[in-house]
Amino acid sequence: MKPRAGMLGLAALLACLPGTARAVYECGGEQDTCQCGADNFCICCDGTCGNCVWHAWHMACCEWGRALEWCTDAQYFDDQADSRGYPTGADPADGSIFVCEPSAACSDWGHVGWVVTAYPDGSFDSTEQYCGGPCGTHARNRPAGFATGGFIYDPDGPPPERDDAAFVSESVPDGTHFSPGAGFVKRWTVRNTGNTTWTPGASYLWTFDGEEPFGAPEQTLLPQGASVAPGGTWDWEVPMTAPLAEGSYVGYWRMDRYGTHRFGDRCWVEIEVDPYPDADGDGYRADVDCDDGDPDVFPGAPERCNGIDDDCDGQTDEGCAVEPDAGTDAGTADAGGSDAGGSDAGAADAGPDAGAPPADAADGSSGADDGAEPDEPGGCSCASAPASTSLLCLLALLALAHARERSARAPRPERG
């Protein structure tokens, strides 16, 4: 055993809980062997069973290399730390001392312990001892809000990591106009105003932080070998695409670590997306006009028999007349048919004719002449229709034939 320093009687008075005040080198199964310039002068309850303050003092000595100047009741640990200028705060940090004020959750004397790992939900893993047992050092997890007295941080170690970033400059000023779907690159220059160095290995990155994403990658990583020391700047360049709809858009980006801890200034990109142009002046913009170079082509335009989808409905020359040697014959036969058999025969005849495109359709000629008789009864210019529409024409002919059959059978209204 190494010699003890300090007056143990004083330690007994300052100890956090009543117990047998006795100099010990072991408490709760831990040996007081760490070197921090002093020996642990906290008491260990019941001889070697344990005591929360003994353990907290012990861990500060071992991990901080610091001999705490006090060993009071646990409930006063935070006050003692504050009065001596120790850094304290409300957030759990790895390698800190937690303090819980007297309560049902922490005994009438309060409680302290050592924070091993802090988690995103505010909970933390700890090691603790209790006065009065159960004896030993215990591994626990404490929920967020448990440390009502806050946390005491290492005063001699590096200052707590502080990530911070400040906006310096940018490209693409606010209100820049873009055409729908236009690509551009946004650059933000940010300064490292924290005390950490940004490296890819330390998981520093530039991340999307809300609103319009502009089709950009969610995260932009630092390239290998990059390093941004405190005070240094970095240009983050993010490829973006303007939305397709007209309007004002804003999206936010920010520094981030691990993909989970955003920090620093929240930067944004704000652009105006112009409406689609109307190059042919037909009153319809390019997003809805299927040919913005032809003023006669637009949604709702009269469909002409010209081999062009004039009305932008995805079909060409619908409603144009059939050629005399094809659909007209079938139609005439149907029209004249007074019995079901005749109608069926007509329709059957129309099928093969419609399905076999004539030479002028196959060679790409417009077949405009075919549409000269749009109002002719039974007209349906299947001859000039593309193969994909032939089936529709066939179905239309079938329906027409059926309708006429029904009409022929229906009693005629008497006149006068």
Added chain:
Amino acid sequence: MRTTIAVMALLMLACACQPEGTPVRVHDGTAGPFLVSPRWSADGRRLECAGLGGAGAYALDLDAARLTRAETAPAERSQHGRAGELRYEAYRGRILAGGGLLAEDAWAPAASPDGSRVAYCLGHLSAATLVVQRTDGAVELRVPGAQPAWTPGGGLVFCRPEAARGPDGRIVIAASDLFVLAPGAREPQPLTRTPEIAEMQPAVSPDGARVACSDWRTGSLWVYGLEGVRP
């Protein structure tokens, strides 16, 4: 008619091909605040949650997909359990039943709906052990796991975090999946196998049909269906 039947058949096929427990991300932590500690509202239409580090309070309306700041922090974990004669002393982590000591150093205790069992954790979260113990003292289950939540039917949902040391030496929860233990079962079954999501803090909906959890990697909130899992 035939078209309708065909569409219905396709839909049924799509549903049949969707694996049970398929996650639905109800909040994107990369595009909004980092959220943790989800709790269901009594009507099962909202998730109350906290921000990073347990700071702040939020309410997520699941129907409207709208996140708002809340005035108060989320309530204590809803466990669908009744304490009965179970008592928990947080200081030493003691669980007592009928005056007898069931466990020490326990944390995150949750009583089963019928009060006959209690689930709790031991050790550090980074290497936690989940224990299910009857109030008469018999231990029924002892497996790696943490943060248990009971379903109304007496099943159990919990997470199994896997810790790793980050580049700066810190311990982080690098991965976690959810597991379910059906009533009377001895072997937990995985509910999720999603290495890209670190599912933590499962919370079972009031009707027992869904479980919400927080992804500790991104701060997103996910909801899984429990239909077919029968926990």
